Amino acid sequence: MNSLEKLGWTPEWKSAFATIENEDLEPARVLEEQRDILRVGTARGELWAVTAGRLRHAAAGPEEWPAVGDWVAVEARPPSEGWSRIRAVLPRRSALLRKTAFKRTQAQVVAANLETVFCVTSLNRDFNPRRLERYLTLVWESGARPVLLLNKADLCGDVEARRAEAEILAMGVPVHTVSAREGDGLDTLEPHLGAGETTAVIGSSGVGKSTLINRLAGAELLTVREIRTDDDRGRHTTTHRQLVRLPSGALLIDTPGMRELALWDSDAGLEQAFLDIEEVAARCRFRDCGHRGEPGCAIRAALDDGTLDAERYASYGKLKRELAHLARRQSERAALDTKRRWKQMTVAMRQRPRKGYR
Numbered sequence: 607m608n609s610l611e612k613l614g615w616t617p618e619w620k621s622a623f624a625t626i627e628n629e630d631l632e633p634a635r636v637l638e639e640q641r642d643i644l645r646v647g648t649a650r651g652e653l654w655a656v657t658a659g660r661l662r663h664a665a666a667g668p669e670e671w672p673a674v675g676d677w678v679a680v681e682a683r684p685p686s687e688g689w690s691r692i693r694a695v696l697p698r699r700s701a702l703l704r705k706t707a708f709k710r711t712q713a714q715v716v717a718a719n720l721e722t723v724f725c726v727t728s729l730n731r732d733f734n735p736r737r738l739e740r741y742l743t744l745v746w747e748s749g750a751r752p753v754l755l756l757n758k759a760d761l762c763g764d765v766e767a768r769r770a771e772a773e774i775l776a777m778g779v780p781v782h783t784v785s786a787r788e789g790d791g792l793d794t795l796e797p798h799l800g801a802g803e804t805t806a807v808i809g810s811s812g813v814g815k816s817t818l819i820n821r822l823a824g825a826e827l828l829t830v831r832e833i834r835t836d837d838d839r840g841r842h843t844t845t846h847r848q849l850v851r852l853p854s855g856a857l858l859i860d861t862p863g864m865r866e867l868a869l870w871d872s873d874a875g876l877e878q879a880f881l882d883i884e885e886v887a888a889r890c891r892f893r894d895c896g897h898r899g900e901p902g903c904a905i906r907a908a909l910d911d912g913t914l915d916a917e918r919y920a921s922y923g924k925l926k927r928e929l930a931h932l933a934r935r936q937s938e939r940a941a942l943d944t945k946r947r948w949k950q951m952t953v954a955m956r957q958r959p960r961k962g963y964r
Contacts, residue, residue: 610635610649613849614719614802614857619677622696631679631693636718638848639674644692645848646678651685657692669703670695673715674847674859675804700749702806703871705932713871717806717847717859720750722798726809726818727755729762729783735775736921739879741808742776743925747875750806753780753798757814760785775918777881786818795822801855808861819860823852873929880922886914 608615613635623633637652638645646655657672665671672678672692679694702716702723725741727733738754745752754776759765765783773781780798784791799805799822807815820826827850849859877884883905887895891902899906908914 608649609647609651611802612851612855613637613647614804615677616802619696623677623679626679626694628679628693630682632682633696634678634680634690634692635849636672636674636676636678638846639672640846644672644674646680646690646692648680648685653680653683653685653690654688655680655690655692661693661695667712668706669701669713669715671715673701673718674849675718675720675806676715677719702744702748702750702808704744716808716861717804719804720748720806720859721800721803722751722753722805723748724753724755724795724798724805724807724809724818726757726807726813726815728758728813729756729765729768730758732810732813733768735771736917737810738772739775739918739921740925742779743875743879745808745875746878747871747873751798752776753782753795755795755818756781756783757786757818759783759790760788774915784818786814786821789821792818792821796854799852799854799856799858802857804849804857804859806859806861811862815860819850819858822856822858823850871929871932876922876925876929880918883914883919883922 610633615633615635619633632648632650634646634648634653634655636644637647642656644655644657646653655678662671672695676698677696678692679696680690680692683690698718700720701718702720703713704716706712706714723745725738725745727738733756742752742754754772756765756768756772762768769781769783782791782794784795786792807819809815847859847861849857851857886904886908887897889904890897890900891904892900895903895905897903897905905914905919909916909919
């Protein structure tokens with residue numbers, strides 16, 4: 607097995623790369639991202655790389671720039687030079703996207719080309735069903751398979767009750783209770799860690815992502831810090847995204863802790879994450895039922911008889927409103943971008959010399 611195959615290179619990726627007709631480029635996978643500098647793995651070794659200016663300029667937004675997990679085309683350079691330039695990004699098979707922080711209406715790629723995403727939470731005071739629903743919504747939208755990990759089982763007095771609660775909100779999603787620190791339950795994750803397959807590990811700070819990866823790798827690859835004792839919240843250990851290879855041949859992408867996780871274009875993911883609510887809503891008498899007291903509303907009936915949890919339905923409504931607000935912001939941004947392009951074209955036309963005039 608060559609270096610690229612160890613990073614998940616397949617005949618399908620080889621075919622995708624063949625469409626780039628340039629002998630001066632070679633395939634590579636993005637292994638680490640630190641601001642604008644990326645570490646990539648090639649058939650000849652690892653290099654640091656920057657994104658070519660033309661590629662950044664041609665992209666519709668930062669979500670089209672190279673990210674950890676991407677397969678890219680880099681300038682063929684000997685590893686002794688230590689650096690290269692990324693000229694193209696191969697089409698992604700899956701991508702975990704979130705909205706950037708603050709008020710900017712832009713998407714950020716958390717990780718690309720994933721088969722599985724481990725959504726990790728801890729069974730202490732960090733356990734938050736509403737946050738898990740948000741994670742599952744984004745993962746379902748990404749095209750990857752979600753797996754829910756309930757870590758720090760050694761710190762929980764009633765593991766089975768927590769597990770039952772998690773299984774209700776994660777219908778159809780595998781749920782595993784583990785203790786990364788003690789090494790308990792990690793053997794149950796083996797079916798999700800196939801050789802050459804890529805899994806991202808997401809969760810808020812302090813849930814034990816780095817400890818989990820170190821345990822699975824059998825080595826201290828990542829720094830681990832203790833959580834704060836006053837509120838059970840963690841301190842940021844991982845400050846950048848990186849891909850590591852396990853002895854089994856599986857590939858894991860570690861990500862920084864994400865306490866705030868804003869949605870991005872996740873309508874399909876929302877439907878999948880809240881399939882129980884979607885199925886109840888389909889039984890309403892009117893197709894455009896607003897679930898606010900209309901006759902024959904199945905949602906109101908389910909809330910009244912207790913078959914639908916009120917907090918879960920409120921969470922669904924909150925995420926749905928968040929996506930509607932995002933759609934409005936995206937529409938406004940698209941209109942401004944169009945206006946800006948027309949203005950640039952008008953200025954360019956006025957500056958162009960007319961024929962017959964000197």
